[in-house]
Amino acid sequence: MRAAHDWITTPITADRLRGALDLEHTERGVLPHRLPAQARRQIPDGxxxxxxxxxxxxxxxxRTRATAVELDVVATKRVYVGAxxxxxxxxxLLxxxxxxxxxxxPEGDTLIIDMGAGTAQTRPGPVETLRFTxxxxHEKDVEIWLPHDETTRLVALRTNAPADPPTADGRRVWVHHGSSISHGSDAATPTGTWPAVAAALGSVELVNLGFGGSALLDPFTARAIRDTPADLISVKIGINLVNADVMRLRAFGPAVHGFLDTIRxxxxxxxxLVVSPIHCAIHEHTPGPSxxxxxxxxxxxxxxxATGDPAETAAGRLTxxxxxxxxxxxVSERAATDPNLHHLGGLDLYxxxxxxxxxxxDALHPDPATHRRIGERFARLAFxxxxxxxAETDR
Structure with missing residues (x-):
């Protein structure tokens, strides 16, 4: 049996991270990103x-024989004024x-957000040590899933046996893009988000490009998907376009075509796979903004x-x-020349x-039980x- 105090420190490098598209080196550890640097330079909002x-x-x-693992992190705690x-x-840890x-x-940097005033300020906090014993x-594959909704700098990884890079397991890579629902809002744990549930059931490697409030058909997101190695791709489109009220029907169709063209x-x-929105009562027939x-x-x-006027859908407001x-x-029109393009109705998921x-x-986001239901249904319908x-053997 190894003594837990015989620590070996292993550098945290890109080859030991899955699901990240970039790794930024900062004064307080490395920061995983889910968009590459070029895309981040084009991000228009906080x-x-x-x-x-x-x-x-x-x-x-x-991969390791370690019986004890320590991970030093700087988490960013969000505080919403009035919430x-x-x-x-x-x-x-899996x-x-x-x-x-x-x-x-429990401690870390604190980001104080005043949604009414549109302001945000950060208060620095301490490094915390997580321990798994x-x-x-025996030799095993270890994964530490990071919090899906808490920005985390990784400072140091320690184990009481060597920690080698993970072995390739031959699983297909699934890249998924969507809104806060895909991001995991209101899920209780990182493996409890619906994409993580579906990926586990489908035996695939997940790259989750779900961005809270930001599935807005941004060209830089399409380029990130285009440039990321993937065997399977899905894009869930709709809710953010409605609740941000950023687009009209005239622009929506060409924007979807352009997004798919770039991925292709x-x-x-x-x-x-193009996935339409799940049921959301406040926006079924009422435009945004939320x-x-x-x-x-x-x-x-x-x-x-929802604050929009349902009568304005006739003028192109989106619901x-x-x-x-x-x-x-x-999707029906494009599939005539793209046999690998598919559609999944969001109402079949929820x-x-x-x-x-x-x-x-909160009238917008699923709870943990609903995340599981959506993930299980997606796995059944897609995988x-x-x-x-x-898989080829199931077709």
Missing amino acids: QLAMAESQPAGVRLAF PPRPDGVYE VDGRLAGRAVA DLPD EGHPTAPL ALDLAAMSEGRLSFV LSVIRDELARI GAADDAELPLP GAGGPFA
């Missing part, structure tokens, strides 16, 4: 800059794909309302029902009946027999 630095689906991976405190981000430990970093004493430049034949529900805020709850129809039409049973707590992502 929301996306924050979202892409939150390591949804990013995990530190290595209930957010739970600490969760770190999950051994050969099975959960073997969880930890949190009593791991099996790098992945001309990979299975590409706004904070002030009545809920006065009660200490975070919730949202979820409008977007679903348009995406189905676009529809009105699901909303009656498992309502969205299951006859699905667009099914």
Whole structure:
């Protein structure tokens, strides 16, 4: 048995990270990014800059006989003025794909966000040490999944046996892009986000490019997908375009075509799945923008309302029902010359009946049970027999 104090420090390098597209070296450790540097230089707002630095689906991976692991981190805690405190981000350690430990970093940098005033300020905090002990004493694959919604600098990795780079397992790589729902908002753990659930069931390597508030058909995101090695690709489009109210129907169709065209430049034949929005009652037939529900805020709850006028859909304002129809039409037309392009209706993942049973707590985001339901349904419809992502033997 190895003594836990016989520590070996292993540099945290890109070859030990999965799910990140870039690794930034800072004065306080390395910061995984889910968009490359070129894309980050084109980010127009702080929301996306924050979202892409939150390591949804990013995990530190290595092979080792270690029975004890320590990870030093600087977490960034978000505080929203007037909103209930957010739970600490969760770190999950998996051994050969099975959960073997969880930890949190209770302190760290603090980002104070005033959504009403549109301001944000950062207060620096300490480095925290996470410890995982009593791991099996044999060669094993270890993954530490980072908090999906908490920006995390990785300062140092220590183990009581050598930590080698992970071995290639031959699994297909699935790149997924979407909104905060894909990012994992309101999921309790990083492996509990619906893309992580689906990836585990589908036995694929996940690259999660879900960005809270920022699935807006940005060209730099399409280029990032184009340039990322992938066997399978999905793009979930709709809710942010409505709740940010950034586009009209005239611009929407060409923007979708351009986004898909760019992806196809790098992945001309990979299975590409376009997923329409899940059910969201406030925006089914009412345009955005979304706004904070002030009545809920006065009660200490975070919730949202739609502020648009349903009558303006005739003039091109977008709703979820409008977007679903348009995406189905676009995919149907393009599939005539692109046999590897597919469509999945979001209501098949979470529809009105699901909303009656498992309502969205803040009117926009699924709770942990709903994340699991969506992930299981996506796995069945996409990775299951006859699905667009099914293995060759299941087709």
